[in-house]
Structure formats: structure tokens, C-alpha cells
Amino acid sequence: MSRCFRAFVVLTVLAAVPLSSQAEKKYGPGVTDTEIKIGQTMPYSGPLSAFGTIGRAQTAYFEMINSKGGVNGRKVTLLSLDDGYSPPKTIEQTRKLVESDEVLLLFSSFGTPPNTAAMKYLNAKGVPQLFIAATGMKWGDPKNFPWTMAFLPSQKTGTAGYVQYLLKNRPDAKIAVLNQNDDFGKDYVRALREHLGAKADKMIVAEATYESTDPGVDSQIATLKGSGADTFFSFASPKFAAQSIRKAYDIGWKPLFFIPYSAQSVTAVLQPAGLDKSVGVISSAYVKDPTDPQWKNDAATKEWLAWMKQYYPEGDVAEIYNVYAYTNAQLLIQVLKQCGDNLTRENVMRQAANLKSFELPMLLPGVRINTGANDYDPIKQLQLMRFDGRQWVRFGEITGP
Numbered sequence: 001m002s003r004c005f006r007a008f009v010v011l012t013v014l015a016a017v018p019l020s021s022q023a024e025k026k027y028g029p030g031v032t033d034t035e036i037k038i039g040q041t042m043p044y045s046g047p048l049s050a051f052g053t054i055g056r057a058q059t060a061y062f063e064m065i066n067s068k069g070g071v072n073g074r075k076v077t078l079l080s081l082d083d084g085y086s087p088p089k090t091i092e093q094t095r096k097l098v099e100s101d102e103v104l105l106l107f108s109s110f111g112t113p114p115n116t117a118a119m120k121y122l123n124a125k126g127v128p129q130l131f132i133a134a135t136g137m138k139w140g141d142p143k144n145f146p147w148t149m150a151f152l153p154s155q156k157t158g159t160a161g162y163v164q165y166l167l168k169n170r171p172d173a174k175i176a177v178l179n180q181n182d183d184f185g186k187d188y189v190r191a192l193r194e195h196l197g198a199k200a201d202k203m204i205v206a207e208a209t210y211e212s213t214d215p216g217v218d219s220q221i222a223t224l225k226g227s228g229a230d231t232f233f234s235f236a237s238p239k240f241a242a243q244s245i246r247k248a249y250d251i252g253w254k255p256l257f258f259i260p261y262s263a264q265s266v267t268a269v270l271q272p273a274g275l276d277k278s279v280g281v282i283s284s285a286y287v288k289d290p291t292d293p294q295w296k297n298d299a300a301t302k303e304w305l306a307w308m309k310q311y312y313p314e315g316d317v318a319e320i321y322n323v324y325a326y327t328n329a330q331l332l333i334q335v336l337k338q339c340g341d342n343l344t345r346e347n348v349m350r351q352a353a354n355l356k357s358f359e360l361p362m363l364l365p366g367v368r369i370n371t372g373a374n375d376y377d378p379i380k381q382l383q384l385m386r387f388d389g390r391q392w393v394r395f396g397e398i399t400g401p
Contacts, residue, residue, distance in 0.1 A: 025341040028348075030104035036071060036336060036343060039079045039097035041109045041118075046084035047212050050238050050268045051110050053315060054133055055080040057325035058108060060312035071336045079103060085110070085212065087117035094118045098127055105130050105348055108151065108328050112136045112184035115148075123147045128348050130335075131328050131378070135262060137187045140377040142353070147345075149352055149376045151328045153261070153286060155191040157377070161284055161384050161399035162258050163195035166231065170256060174205045176229035178220055178244060180237055181209040188235035188260065205229050210240060218247045225253040233258045238268040245273035245281060257281045261382065266291070267319045270387060279389045284382040287323045287362050292391055300361030327362045331369065331378070334358065366398040 030037035042055035059078050066075040079101055083090040090109070097103045105128035109115055112134045119138075122129045123145050131151035132139065135158060139150035166173055177192065179185030189207070193200040206227030208220040217240050224232065225248070232255040234244040241263035248257065257280060263269050264283040288295050295301040304326060308317050315322050336343070338351040355378065358369040367381045382399055385392040 026344050026347070028104050028344040028346075029102040031074070031343040034074055035077055036074050037077045037079065037101065037103050038105050038107045038332075039081070039094075039101060039103035040107050041081050041083040041090050041093045041097075041114060043085035043110055043114075044082035046086065047239065048085045048111065048237055050265075051133070051321060052082075053319055053321050054108065054110060054325040057312055057315055057322045058329045060315070061307070061326055061329040064307060064311045065333060071333060072340065076333075076336070078107070083114055085114060087113050090114035090117050091121065094121065098122070098125060104128075104343065104345065107131060107332055108133050108325070110134070112187070113182045115139075116183055119145060119148050126345055128345055128352070130348065130352055131332060133324070133328070134184070135187070135260070136183055137191065138183070140375070142374060142376045147349060149349075149371070149378070151331065151378055152324075153379045153382055154377055155187040156194065157380050157382060157399075158260055158284065159188065159191045159195055161382055161396070162233070162282070163192065164399065165282075165384060165396070166256070167199075170231060173203055173231040173256070174227070174229045175203050175231045175233060176206040176208075176224035176227055176255070177204060177233045177235065178208050178210070178217065178224060178240075179235040180240070181211055184237070185209065185235050188233075192233060192235075210236070212237065214240075216240075217243050221247040221253070222251060225251060229255060231256040231258075234263075235260055236263060238263050238265055239272075242269045242273040245270070245278050249274070249277035254280075259283050261285060264385075264392065265320050266391075267316055268321075275387075275389055278387050281387045282384060283387075283392070284384050285320075285392065285394065286364055286367050286379055286382050287320065287327055288364060289320060289392060290323060291318050304362055323362050327360050330360050331355075331358075364394075364398070 042052050043049055044052040062076040062078050081093040083093050107130050110133040115132045115134045129148040135152045135155055137154050139148055179189050206224050210217045234241055241259045261284045270278040290301050335351045339347050353371045353373050355369045355371045369378045371378050383394050384396045385394040
């Protein structure tokens, strides 16, 4: 082989390398060499508009990511649409995002009923419904809904620590339950009964429900007090959790009081209820509270506060939903990084189901992200906490595997 011919062969091979590399890229809808387009629905209006800060914070987080070069050189564009916490509107907006905007995936859409409404459509279309902001027991079901994965701990995780604490400290409790009359509330009651087991029928002495569109729950609280219950589970969204706390105090009912972690906000729940009236209420946590003096010198908390100041200055640093939004967005960025240049919908779900003992800075110490092909429940650990009139105080051990 002549020297000239050998040189020609080498140059030909080298010239082919970039073409081969280019051919290895695989893109789904909404993805180009410079952009990854994702969508979500949020209750910017309606009865649960307090949660709209989640979408605003996540938009701000992706703005920060893009200012630093994006993910593998691609900017992340979040199309965040208002559904008013109305399932019919959720379907309309979800269809728009998928069929008109052609997003790669749906990310962190809010609410159990809205996500339930969209789940069958997205699974039929093969569109990831990823790290949704909903506490349902139905999400961790890869066999039947392989395109749907939550981020938040399920109701089963959310009630486990409460029941363990209750059975240890008040084994003969008389329980009253208030729940939102939808999948969000019903799943909490179902989980509570599962954890209580054979004791459930004896221990639960009264139950009441409310609709998310109701003006208030004062009459339900009065009725539940009349049952003689000494323990109260208020499986309510923020507005109604605040009303539950305030009304129970005002009528002189002082039960052992539990609220879900989704209603732990000092800003949206405890302040409207009255901080003095909220003393003793028990909830749970999986992320750090940036207002807790315990985290004053914590590097991750300092970084979060700096991010809030620069990218979401209108946001409330005392609002725990903003910590949730930040942490969830970080997890999505990790999944997108793992995808590399294979940004197909199938690979997004593959990578989302391939997170092993993954740590995120604002998760509580000991809380880890774990997923697998048959495990679509990323967070299975929580820690109990009690409000002391000024702040939440964590106690006991992290519960969960």
C-alpha cells in the first residue's frame, strides 16, 4: 500500500468519526442540539393557587441551569400552563403541550386529581409523566402505568411514621379523620387504615370529608369534636388544614393533631391558622427547612438561599414548596444528564428508573432517592416534626427503608 493511499484511508476514517458520532444522537419530540422542551400544568389560579409557586420556582431553576450552559449544551425550556386544579382543564392543557407544543415530557405537574385525569392519556401516548407533584398511591405502578412516576412520598409513606408514633404513645386512641373528597384525601384514609390494620375499625370513631371548592370546614370540625375523639388526622390541602387548626383551637378541642407534609407550610398554613393555635401539631418532612437555625451554616442551604435571592427574589424563603420545587428540578436535571445524547422518551423513563441511593443537597440527611424498573417510588423516607409556636422541630428517627 503506497504512503499516499494510506494517508487517504486515515483521513477518510477520521472524517467519518464526527458523522458516526452525530448518527448516535437520538431525539424525541421537543429536543434539538440546543434545546430540551418540557411541559407542566400548575394551579396558578383556583382553590390551590398557593402551590403555583412550585412552577415559578422551577422556571427560575431552569433559568439558572441555562445561564450555566444548560444540560449537555442544551437549554431547558419549561412551558408551565395554568389548569386551576381542574381536571378537565388539565386534560386540555396537557393535550396542548403534547400535540401542539410537542414537549419531550411532562414534569412535576401538580395535584392528584389533575394528574389522574392526564395519566391514561399520557401513558397511551407514551409520554413521560415524570416526578409529578402529587401524593397518590397509584403512581408507583410501572406494570400498568410505565410512563408515570411521582416524586413526593406516597400516602403510604406519609402515614407510616404517624401510625408508628400513635400506636407507641397512644395505643387506645380514638381517631377522627377529615379528608379532601378526592383521590388525594381518600388515599390518605386508605393508607391510614392499612397501617392500623385490624385496629382501624375500633380506633377510627368519626370521619368527615370536604370538597376542594368548599368555603370552609368549620361544621365538620365541630362534628368530629363531638365524637369524643382524642386524635385528629386532617388529611387536607393547605387552606383547609389551616381552617382545621384554627377551628379546633377556637372550640377548645385539643386532640393529638396530625397534618400531611404537603400542608406543613408556615406561610400558607400555620400563619393563617395562627402560630399560637398551631402549637403541638405534628407533620413530617423529607427536605431541609431553610428557616430552621439548625441549617444556618449548612452549605446546601446557603446555596439555596443564594439561588432564591438571584433567580427567584419574589419567592418566599420561608415557603417549603420552593425547596420542594428546587429539589425536584435538580432530580430532573440529573435524569437528563444521564440520558446524554439519547434524549428519547423511552430513555428518559429508563434513566428515571435507574437512580440508586442518589443524594440531593436539600434532602434531609439520610433521605435518598431510589428507583428501579419495578420501583417507581423515589422517596420512601420521612421524619416526624412538631410545631413549637415558632418553627418545626424534628424528632425521632427517619422512617422508611
